[in-house]
Amino acid sequence: MKKLSRRDFLKSAAMTSLAVMAPSYVKTLADGLAGKSALPNIIVLIFDAMSARNLSLYGYARRTSPNLERFAEHATVFHNHASGGNFTTPGTATILTGTYPWTHRAINQAGLILRRRAGRNLFSAIGDRYTKFAFTQNLWADYLLNQFEHQIDRHLLPTSFSVADNSWGSVFANDLNSSNRALDDFLFQSDARPASLVFGPLEKQLFLHQxxxxxxxxxxxGLPHDVTNPKYFxxxxxxxxxxxxxxxLPTPFFSYxxxxxxxxxxxxxxxxxxxFKDGMKQVEKPESPFADGSTVQALLNRRTNYDEYVANVDFEFGKLIDSLAQKGILDNSVVVVTSDHGQLFERGVHGHTTPLLFDPVIHVPLLVSLPGQTARRDVFTPTSNADLLPTLAxxxxNEIPDWTEGRVLPTLGGEEDLERPIFTVEAKSNQAFSPLTHATVAMRKGNNKLIYYSGYTKEPWFELYDVGADPEELTDLIPSGPVFxxxxxxxxxxSLNDANVSVEN
Amino acid sequence: MGIFRKIPHWPALASVYAVLAVFVYGWTIYWFLWKLPSWIYYLTMPEILTIAAYSAAVNFLESLLLLSLPLFLSVFLPKSWVYENFISVGGFLGIMVGGFLLYFSSISAAADTFSYSLIWPAILFLVISICLAIFLGRLRMIAQVVETIADRLKVFLYILIPVSLLSILLVAIRNLIR
Known part of the structure; x- marks a missing residue:
């Protein structure tokens, strides 16, 4: 009898799980194709900057996500899911376009998807049979949604459900991207000197008074709020x-x-x-050349605050899911929970506005619950947020668009493929319309993760980690020179070169 | 009808407006140029020009609002106080207020909580500026200097006003026709 290799075993395991899943999934799909009324609703719920590394769902020592764990009992949990970028703009654009940042090119802070590509997005892939709803509190993500405004039936302003905001761009509802950028990000900007000499300071003082x-x-x-475009909620x-x-929302609906x-x-x-008064210790890691000066203790304090906030978000998520279940909405809804990027508390770096692509900043949760799903499934194959678009299509x-760089997720119609490379790209300092020369690119393949740093010093360099054996990414394998x-x-x-050539054309 | 008789003539209004406009537009243009290298990274030229259009439209409103201050003083104070020396009094007031706004903008940007300790001095400064302008604006030497400056700055209005009107039109079109 032929001995099963590890890869063969995983493949057959995936096929088995697919076979178990298939009847109910195919039925849903077939019902969907038969008529609009039978199509499942789709709810995509994205939590900004939620790192999978800080969720107890994925084994984190602190119990930060009991409700996500409860939800996972009726969902497929993806354990090695990566964001497309390490901050809102590229991470969100990857979800919305099903492409990597080197293709969609929303790579700069507050950047946009290449205008000629903007028509190819999640809303167009979902098709016209759905009522399409979109809401984001993050203005940078809203810039992206505004690019396909005409494909969204109900699009709420980022300030919706806020108790105070100083957004003026929303006054010009027909020209949101330009007016937001001109008014909120320039003339009346709050986080720096406003470019408007009279109304700028006046507006700031009125807002502070409010x-x-x-x-x-x-x-x-204090109240939670957006850091760049203050809205308190x-x-x-x-x-x-x-x-x-x-x-x-009229059914079937797609809500982002x-x-x-x-x-x-x-x-x-x-x-x-x-x-979380548990005396948690940080895993000691070498300080990065991109360290922002955060001390180990400061990072630990911030991590604890973050964990508390994650627990609060998880609690609200639990209430939301319970309410949707009570209303019967979940009976015919696919629910997707993920994040646009993670958050880093190590190597002297806090946050995600960094050239680094270590696991905590790109490893995001992904849970997909199908209507009527009664058992939990776990997928360990690396997957990407670029996969959401073809999966939801x-x-x-609908047909899977040929322009997406993602694949249908395993157990949802796709196959597990350990040889498939998954990319995450950070290039905020690179011109959006030029080849990527100033960037960090991470490639995950199986358990190996290669990180390429280009444009930061005279010579580019690589780092290689076996994230299966070394999940903390402490031992760089490049010096030992493995063949692979x-x-x-x-x-x-x-891949980078191909993407650069493609953008130039 | 007395009120209308105390509205200064167009040339005088234009001179004072020029002083105010240079502060208002100049400040925005300064920050526009500061932001431009970053915008070029990810915005197209039409998108950048649209930001410029919104900025010019807002600047136009701001400068008109500032002009309303000397205009108000001219209309409601005795004729000899402001109306008869409108360019020098208004120009002097414009320089004082413009300079103060540059300062206020920086301290306001740094503030993260509201405090009346920022507002009352600002109002006090405005009152002192008005008094100083009315008093000093009547002194021949200062009047001459201010009038000369205001006259020279008028040349910018040939650019700023048409650009602002075009900008308002563009903003209106983008918001009404789309």
């Missing part, structure tokens, strides 16, 4: 608002919801403050 009178009851650290209001919106939490500033409700009963490193380097550079 904030001073705002009730922060229940939030002793109560977490529970936002979840309640989303809940009420979902209850009013991108919430700001648990993005910093980490401001949980009082009940979640100081819930398939669930919506050369093959991986070639593959990464060829």
């Amino acid at each position: 904030l001073a009178r705002l009730s922060v009851k229940g939030y002793s650290r 109560h977490l529970e209001d936002v979840f309640n608002g989303v809940n009420s919106q979902l209850g009013t 919801i991108h919430l700001y939490a648990p993005h910093e500033p980490y401001r949980p409700r009082e009940e979640f403050e100081n819930i 398939k669930i919506a009963g 490193a050369r093959v991986m380097k070639e593959e990464l550079l060829t």
